[in-house]
Amino acid sequence: MSEVRARLPERSESWEALRERLVGLGRNDVDWRGKRSAVYVFHPGEDVLEVAKQAYALYQSENALGPAAFPSLQRMEREVVEMATDLLHAPAEATGNMTSGGTESILLAVKSCRDAAAARGVDVRGAKIVVPRTAHLAFDKAAHYLGLSIERVPVGADLCADPDAMRAAIDDRTILLVGSAPCFPYGLVDPIPALGEIARAHDLWLHVDACVGGYLNPFAELEGVALPEWDFRVDAVTTISADLHKYGYAAKGASTILHRSPETHAHQVFRADAWPAGGMTTPTVAGTRPGGAIASAWAVMHYLGVEGYRDKTRRILSARRRLVDGLSAMGLRVLGRPELSLFAYGMAEDDPTSIYAVWKGLHDRGWFSGVVQAPDGIHLMLSPSHDEVVEDYLADVAAALAEARASSGASGAADGAAPVDYA
Ligand SMILES: Cc1ncc(COP(=O)(O)O)c(C=O)c1O
The missing domain is CATH 3.40.640.10 (Type I PLP-dependent aspartate aminotransferase-like (Major domain))
Structure with missing residues (x-):
């Protein structure tokens, strides 16, 4: 390991400098504010993030x-x-x-x-x-x-x-x-x-x-x-x-x-109370x-109320429907009959192309999401803000799919196992 192990600094650093370093540390993180992550983060809009x-x-x-x-x-x-x-x-x-x-x-x-x-x-x-x-x-x-x-x-x-x-x-x-x-x-x-x-x-x-x-x-x-x-x-x-x-x-x-x-x-x-500092009851x-x-x-x-949550949910449902329609039109197969915000899609049963090669093509284009196995698929957990990027995503799926088809060759050999291991 080449990195030097961290030690507590002797002297204080200014908040301005630290803030800059913190922002810098996040530079290689997934671009969730750009709506490119469909796992780990839920993006309801900047106003809600600010209230939270x-x-x-x-x-x-x-x-x-x-x-x-x-x-x-x-x-x-x-x-x-x-x-x-x-x-x-x-x-x-x-x-x-x-x-x-x-x-x-x-x-x-x-x-x-x-x-x-x-x-x-x-x-x-x-x-x-x-x-x-x-x-x-x-x-x-x-x-x-x-x-x-x-x-x-x-x-x-x-x-x-x-x-x-x-x-x-x-x-x-x-x-x-x-x-x-x-x-x-x-x-x-x-x-x-x-x-x-x-x-x-x-x-x-x-x-x-x-x-x-x-x-x-x-x-x-x-x-x-x-x-x-x-x-x-x-x-x-x-x-x-x-x-x-x-x-x-x-x-x-x-x-x-x-x-x-x-x-x-x-x-x-x-x-429990078997110590000298009184009983402690924790739920x-x-x-x-x-x-x-x-x-x-x-x-x-309180900020969202029923009205706000309904509005967010409406956007999610619209994004999911448009994504499912677009993916199905490309011949991809949605797994089961998802009605909510989460779904997974894979290749049609007779298509030898690896869905994980498609995942990699999407990952290379900056999209971050999970995968599922048996049946194999790409996993999407949608946020309200994803309704703004449905068309961009579908265009990149089409490109990643074409690439995956071209590279899987005449033998139809799938290139690789599940690419991510995540919570
Ligand atoms: C259905 C379900 N149950 C439980 C969990 C675990 O939740 P947490 O990661 O907050 O511990 C998750 C996380 O995605 C989930 O999707």
Whole structure:
């Protein structure tokens, strides 16, 4: 390694100089402000970014670990959770918390489920959670952290959770069933009502991972998108994870974990007091919790309101429809029937060209997105601002596709495996 290891400088540097260096450090990052990234960043427009930033800055030093010291944050968190449970059709007693992100919300749902089972006398060591193959890897992480096992179940021909296969995977060690609304790989909503029936029949906890859809689906439905019921309208749904730092457009470090009832939420909370500094009761994984993330989410939700979120969602849906039409017109194949903001597309079944060669051509032209495997495809997670670059993107797909066809040669040899490994 040629780089010199960093050391704390002896002397202070001016903020002006540091600011310049910070901007310089980002020079090779993906150009998300130019709308060229369809993963990692959600671009709702400069005004919303500014509200998120200013609100974050106002509360960046405050700490939600101390509600007695910061009733402001306690109130904002409560109001965010109330707005969320209302949007997701929960009963009035529903409750929850803000967390640092989808992974933490999922971890807490799985922990609550495990501890509720243990409280019923179940031996939870190695107990099983059953998820569709398309569920987020955060469930594997949760199972690993919590001493549980996980079974990933093949999805149906429509790429959604297959209720029969999910039912067949349940055994007497199973404590949790999971569906996504939508799943990350294909942007498809699992049949939550059918999973609910199975959960009821087997007396299982049902978690819906709406990290992507929690703050998008309600507005897509208002815009006329017909989804299977996916939230607390389905009686058997016990918990839902919904990320504010995705389609809630808040600053990063903000998600919600929501419980239908205070009884299950009680299993989320941890209390200890075996030290000389008093008891500590924490509802989430963190001790110190950033006030900025809470204030940012609270402010963006009030800044946008239903009207604002509907407007953002309308732009996303328009971009997706135009992209799907354009890609289909080029003979490319959209995977499943995506209705929301996320989708993946690959080559037509009889086309030997590598979709990953097309991905590389797009990457070389400055577009950054993920990929999926089996079936292989390019993955796009759209932001409202992408409606401004649909035509540019399609033109570059056409060019990348022509290049990929030319270079794959008469043998049709595909050039390469999946090009990215990402969260
Ligand atoms: C469906 C789904 N669940 C969970 C997560 C994990 O969220 P986070 O990255 O905020 O931990 C993601 C992230 O993209 C996701 O798409």
